[in-house]
Amino acid sequence: MSRRRRVWRWLPVVVTGLVAAAVAGIALAFPSLAATTCPTCYGMRQVRTGLYVESGLTADRERQVAQVIDAAGRRVADFYGGRRSSPDILACLTASCYRRIGGGGERGIAVLNRAIMLSPGGVNPVIASHEMSHVEVHTRLGSGAAPLPQWFDEGLAVVVSDDPRYLKPETAGDRCRVPEGEAPPRTLDEWLRTAKADPDAYAKAACRVSRWLRVNGGPGAVLELVEHVAGGGELPASLRAASRETPS
Incomplete structure (x- = not known):
């Protein structure tokens, strides 16, 4: 009985360790998935619901990014007669930020049709609305x-x-x-x-x-x-x- 109690006492520790290892493995193998799941864990700052930008931007720059996202959203809404999707947006203004959240050489990318990552070259209405269109179509499907x-x-x-x-x-x-x-x-x-x-x-x-x-x-x-x-x-x-x- 004493041995059994010792086993049960250590079991939560073992399970916690396994879960932590699994999470760490996912973060290493799929950084974009981890980053879009927890943007603030990757140095992103939430400007408003659904919009994250890299930390350290001025208030004016944050407003400019928000204006870009709003303009992109209007393009999508105008074409589809409204929007049913509301993906989280992670916008990077530096290459180091985009690499940190798992980005590559693309200007922007949709992640699992629930989030969008934008590189420094993708923070504009064209690239943002391109990725938003993908998410909107897949949401409607x-x-x-x-x-x-x-x-x-x-x-x-x-x-x-x-x-x-x-x-x-x-x-x-x-x-x-x-x-x-x-x-x-x-x-x-x-x-x-x-x-x-x-x-x-x-x-x-x-x-x-x-x-x-x-x-x-x-x-x-x-x-x-x-x-x-x-x-x-x-x-x-x-x-x-x-x-x-x-x-x-």
């Missing part, structure tokens, strides 16, 4: 629906953000800066490989989506599509194009 083709998701985010790098102004009629090319990559893995090898990947996807919107009636067609897919419906034939070969 829900967890049980089949994903949209990755090229459509990416091209749509370019359209929503009105990114001038990849699209001509709306007054141009046909907004394509480059031809849309062959059938684009459908899965995330295919997209990542293609985007790494082809500098025009985003422009091609944006071209294809902008033309799809023009033919199908604009933003309302996206809302109908997302609602249809969220309800278990199949993708229309125009979005079921087979993936092309990934450039080597």
